[in-house]
Amino acid sequence: MEQWIEFAKGPLFAFSFLVMILGLARLVLIQVYSLVAGKGRRLRKAPWGKMIAEAGSWVIPVKHLIPGTKIFSTVSYLFHFGVLIVPLFLADHIVLWEGLLGVNLPQIGYGLADPLTLFTIACVLVLLGFRVMSPRTRSMSTKTDYLLLLAVLVPFVTGYLALHPQYNPFPWDVTMLLHLLSAELLLVIIPFTKLAHIVLFFFDRVSGLHWQLRPGSGDQVAEALYGKEAKV
Amino acid sequence: MRSHRSSFDITPISLVRPLHAGSPKKRKRQKDIIMDGSKDPATPKTPAPAPDVKKYPYYIENPVTENRVARFLEAFAAILEYSDYRPLLDSYCRSSAKCNRCAVSCPLFLTTGEQRDIPCYRTNLLLETYRRYFTIDGWMKARVSGGFELTEGIIDEMLDGFYRCTACRRCTRECPMGIDHALVTHLGRYILSMIGIVPKALQVSVREQLEGETRNTSKVPKTALLNTLEFLSEELEEQIGVKMEFPVDQPNRDLVFFCAVSDYLMEPETLMGNAAVLYAAGDWDRWTIGTGNYDGINYGLFYSDWHLERIIKQLVGEVTRLNGKRVLIGECGHASRSAHDFVPVFGGREAYPVINFMEYTLECIRKGKIKLDPDIVEERVTYHDPCNIARSGWIVEQPREILKTFVKDFVDMKPDGRDNFCCGGGGGLVSVDEIHEFRMSIGGRVKAEQIKQTGASICIAPCANCKKQLKELVEYYDIPCKVMGLHDLILKAIYVPGGKTPAERKEEAAMFEM
Numbered sequence: 001m002e003q004w005i006e007f008a009k010g011p012l013f014a015f016s017f018l019v020m021i022l023g024l025a026r027l028v029l030i031q032v033y034s035l036v037a038g039k040g041r042r043l044r045k046a047p048w049g050k051m052i053a054e055a056g057s058w059v060i061p062v063k064h065l066i067p068g069t070k071i072f073s074t075v076s077y078l079f080h081f082g083v084l085i086v087p088l089f090l091a092d093h094i095v096l097w098e099g100l101l102g103v104n105l106p107q108i109g110y111g112l113a114d115p116l117t118l119f120t121i122a123c124v125l126v127l128l129g130f131r132v133m134s135p136r137t138r139s140m141s142t143k144t145d146y147l148l149l150l151a152v153l154v155p156f157v158t159g160y161l162a163l164h165p166q167y168n169p170f171p172w173d174v175t176m177l178l179h180l181l182s183a184e185l186l187l188v189i190i191p192f193t194k195l196a197h198i199v200l201f202f203f204d205r206v207s208g209l210h211w212q213l214r215p216g217s218g219d220q221v222a223e224a225l226y227g228k229e230a231k232v
Numbered sequence: 233m234r235s236h237r238s239s240f241d242i243t244p245i246s247l248v249r250p251l252h253a254g255s256p257k258k259r260k261r262q263k264d265i266i267m268d269g270s271k272d273p274a275t276p277k278t279p280a281p282a283p284d285v286k287k288y289p290y291y292i293e294n295p296v297t298e299n300r301v302a303r304f305l306e307a308f309a310a311i312l313e314y315s316d317y318r319p320l321l322d323s324y325c326r327s328s329a330k331c332n333r334c335a336v337s338c339p340l341f342l343t344t345g346e347q348r349d350i351p352c353y354r355t356n357l358l359l360e361t362y363r364r365y366f367t368i369d370g371w372m373k374a375r376v377s378g379g380f381e382l383t384e385g386i387i388d389e390m391l392d393g394f395y396r397c398t399a400c401r402r403c404t405r406e407c408p409m410g411i412d413h414a415l416v417t418h419l420g421r422y423i424l425s426m427i428g429i430v431p432k433a434l435q436v437s438v439r440e441q442l443e444g445e446t447r448n449t450s451k452v453p454k455t456a457l458l459n460t461l462e463f464l465s466e467e468l469e470e471q472i473g474v475k476m477e478f479p480v481d482q483p484n485r486d487l488v489f490f491c492a493v494s495d496y497l498m499e500p501e502t503l504m505g506n507a508a509v510l511y512a513a514g515d516w517d518r519w520t521i522g523t524g525n526y527d528g529i530n531y532g533l534f535y536s537d538w539h540l541e542r543i544i545k546q547l548v549g550e551v552t553r554l555n556g557k558r559v560l561i562g563e564c565g566h567a568s569r570s571a572h573d574f575v576p577v578f579g580g581r582e583a584y585p586v587i588n589f590m591e592y593t594l595e596c597i598r599k600g601k602i603k604l605d606p607d608i609v610e611e612r613v614t615y616h617d618p619c620n621i622a623r624s625g626w627i628v629e630q631p632r633e634i635l636k637t638f639v640k641d642f643v644d645m646k647p648d649g650r651d652n653f654c655c656g657g658g659g660g661l662v663s664v665d666e667i668h669e670f671r672m673s674i675g676g677r678v679k680a681e682q683i684k685q686t687g688a689s690i691c692i693a694p695c696a697n698c699k700k701q702l703k704e705l706v707e708y709y710d711i712p713c714k715v716m717g718l719h720d721l722i723l724k725a726i727y728v729p730g731g732k733t734p735a736e737r738k739e740e741a742a743m744f745e746m
Contacts, residue, residue: 027326031319038316045576058408066406068336076331076408137332139347140356145330192369197327197409203319204327207404207412210320215578218538220314225307225426232439232539 001173008180014100016184023191024199031203042212055205075126082120083152086113086159087183110163117160124153148193155183289392290664291432300387300427305365307426312366315537317419321362324416327409328352328359334403334413339653339678340396351403351413354393357386358420391429394420398661398675399534400619400654414624417659421535431664434531438539441527447546448493448527457526460496468504471723471740472731476511481554482520487592488551489521490528490571491562492696499699502563505719505726509593512728513601519560525550528567529696533574533620534660540570544578547571551584559586563717565618565695566658569625588621590694590718594630597637604638605734608725612641614688616679616702617652618695631694631718638725645682653678655693657701672708676701680709694718 035043057063065073087093089108097105108116128149131137158179161168168175190196197204222230288295296303312318334351335341341349348354360380363370373379399414407413424430437449446453452460461478469475479485495503510519525546532540551559559575561568572586596602615635621627628649635642645652656676661667683691683706691706691713693699702715725734732740 031323034316034319034322038319042577054405055410058410061408064406064408066333066337069333069406072331073333073408134332136335136345136347136350137330140330140332140350140353142330194327194329197329200323200327201409203323205410207320207410207415210316210412210415211573212577213537213540213574214314214316215541215580217311217315218536218541221307221310221426222538224310224314232435232442 001177005173005177005180008177008184009096010099012184013096013180016187017100020187020190024196027191027196028199028203031200035203035209038214039209039212042214043209046206046212047208051206051208055202058205072127072130075123075130079120079123079127082116082123082156086116086120086156089113092163114160114163117156121153121156121160124149124156128153144193148189148195151182151186151189155179155186158182288429289670290395290666292429293432293435294428296428300384300429301382303427304387304423305361305382307423308361308366311419311423311426311537318366320412320415321359322367324355324411325359325363325367328356328411329409330356331408333406333408334411337402337406339400339402339656340398340675343674343677348389348393349396351397351407352411354390354397354420355411355413355416357390357393358416358423361386390420391424394424395431395659395661395664395667396670396675398619398654398656398658400658401623402619402651402654405623405650414659418533418535422537425536426538430535431660433663433665434535434660437529437663438531438536438543441529441531442539442542442546447525449529449531450493450497450527452493452496452526454523457496457521457523460500461521464500464504464507467500468507471504471737472508472728474511474728474731476507476516478507479517479520481523482517484555485518485520486557487515487519487560487587488554488556488558489519489560489562490526490547490567492529492564492567493527494529494696494700495562495564496526499563499696499717499720501720501723502717503719505717505721505723506562506589508723508726508728509589509596509602509719512603512726513596515596515601520554520556522550522554522556524553528561528564528571530567530570530574531660531663533566533570540574541578544570544574548575548579548582548584552582557584559584560592561586561588563589563694563696563699563719565620565625565698567696568627569620572625588627590627590631590634593719593722594634597634603727604722604725605727606638606640606725608734608738609639609690609721610641611689612643612687613639613690613692613721614643614645614683614686615648616645616655616683616691616693616698617649618693618698619652619654619658621695622652623650631692634718634722635692639721643686643688645686653682655679655698655701656705657697660697662697662701668704671701672705676705676708680705680711683713684709684711689713690721691715692718692721 061073061077085108089105090113091107094105094107097103128146131141131145131149158175161170162172162175162179165172190198330352332350332352338349338351361382364374364380364382394417397417399417401412401414404410404412404414421430440451441447441449444451458480461480465476465478491503510516528547530540530543532538532543547559559571561571568588575586576583597604613635615631617623617628647653656671656679661671661675679702689712691702693702693715694717699715699717706713706715724738727734
């Protein structure tokens with residue numbers, strides 16, 4: 001079991017991290033390339049100021065707390081802090097990052113990490129609750145939407161149990177292995193699911209670019225479908 | 233006061249149809265029409281559809297009945313090949329979170345609570361189609377597990393959903409991912425239009441504008457335009473006491489004026505207000521109306537890149553013909569947005585600067601070129617932000633600044649500005665008369681409530697589409713509020729050099745009404 005854990009901490013972690021980075025890089029490259037190749041100079045004419053201001057308003061999205069979404073929005077916003085801070089800055093994780101990337105990240109103590117982990121778990125449960133309880137959200141949810149919440153939940157639960165043996169009904173090594181594997185699975189699926197919004201968020205937000213339509217394209221489409229003499 | 237409408241009888245008002253608000257019986261009949269697109273009491277000559285013809289929620293010239301799935305995919309493929317929608321769809325497909333925040337920001341969903349009115353649900357119909365038929369992921373997934381398939385039923389859902397949405401972009405503003413549902417609606421309508429599924433009212437107008445003789449959506453011929461301008465001139469002389477000959481086809485002018493052409497038929501007060509501002513500011517010899525093209529309307533913005541570009545080029549061509557310097561757009565939301573945003577995109581080297589009339593008026597006020605009498609308007613006034621120039625544009629504060637200079641009792645709606653609710657007639661829906669009942673009882677219900685809550689007796693709506701919709705709405709809901717353009721109100725309060733004072737005019741008008 002010890003070997004398995006070492007394997008998961010070492011090569012498997014490196015592999016899954018690489019998959020995530022390459023996968024996300026692929027998405028970014030495709031976006032940048034197709035935008036530059038397709039839009040070219042028209043990118044300069046886009047309303048950049050307005051787009052940046054709009055995106056900026058989501059850093060602290062207080063003004064987006066519209067009636068009917070207040071609890072959901074607050075929870076999902078705060079949830080992102082837990083999801084980012086604990087995996088990056090927990091003492092035990094810093095060792096992993098240093099081993100893999102050689103970077104020395106600042107550290108948060110257990111005094112903060114523990115409540116933050118529990119808070120994140122609670123957030124996931126609340127989000128899950130919204131998805132199940134709200135008829136309109138439930139009707140639109142697919143299996144993936146539930147599985148992804150589960151995929152985020154498992155590493156946090158197992159991580160917490162691994163650090164708190166007193167609450168853990170399972171053997172430590174099993175919990176730890178499960179923690180590592182589930183976290184790595186999460187890294188791997190990021191670029192292939194909606195979790196890719198880590199990077200695509202920035203490309204989604206620039207719809208101002210997409211309104212910079214390609215001159216002449218309408219004529220070409222009409223000609224392709226109806227020939228040169230296409231009429232309205 | 234003299235009736236304006238009678239003076240317009242000479243013009244063929246092809247698109248002006250009677251309102252259907254009123255008795256419950258009429259409303260019920262309208263409801264039946266919505267349920268069953270084949271009934272049309274207004275145009276009984278329409279041939280009865282064959283039994284197997286799909287029922288569309290709006291009139292279509294030649295309803296497509298066969299092979300719609302294949303044709304839809306063919307049109308989609310052509311659009312993807314020649315346009316730049318791929319990166320957008322790739323990104324949206326992957327990151328759409330389906331959190332449903334958009335639902336509670338949508339005035340339509342807030343009214344109906346139906347799944348088909350959730351912006352994300354509607355957008356997803358097109359995104360799923362893209363994923364399944366135009367990406368490797370989707371193709372593989374389909375091989376492995378089946379999943380989504382484009383069917384006639386989904387096409388029905390799309391052609392219904394994309395024309396229930398008014399493309400107001402309120403959901404776009406509230407989407408945490410930034411998914412532009414209105415752009416997806418635009419694309420969806422574009423694809424549908426390329427297989428012939430588009431409301432007849434829009435298609436007929438665009439055809440006249442691009443291929444007809446009059447080159448405008450309301451089929452107003454040049455002679456009718458000239459007659460109308462003469463009438464406006466006479467009316468101004470009678471009201472204000474100053475003769476203003478409208479400058480027509482004058483070359484080398486700074487401003488070339490385009491309004492929604494329907495204003496020439498239906499909104500003489502707005503145009504007279506525009507004229508009064510230009511005259512009072514001393515800019516009468518700096519502007520002109522071109523007779524080659526005098527329509528700012530651009531339905532292409534609502535449903536087709538193809539038409540959007542051609543209409544913009546037509547507008548730009550007229551400015552070039554007259555050797556004008558700038559484009560001045562009258563009180564119209566989508567005309568302003570389409571010119572402002574797309575003249576730079578499609579205008580090439582002739583990308584003239586575009587300003588909205590309210591910007592011009594504000595500039596005149598700030599420079600002290602015009603003066604407005606603050607004692608004329610005593611009623612409570614509120615302001616409706618047209619989505620295309622507020623949320624999707626750049627005009628929020630300007631009209632408020634103008635109004636506050638001469639209106640004592642100004643109240644804002646809640647919410648206002650960029651968060652304002654759509655009138656319910658956006659995205660071209662207001663021109664589709666057969667969905668009148670839908671626009672009133674569903675699309676505009678939130679807006680009607682908003683207007684009612686302000687307690688205002690005048691609602692300013694500086695947009696031809698919003699104005700038409702809101703006028704119908706206040707009648708439908710019996711709200712004691714008069715809907716008008718900003719310049720209709722300015723006309724009452726403006727000092728015109730050499731003319732009667734606003735106070736004198738007000739007195740005269742009061743006498744006349746008695």
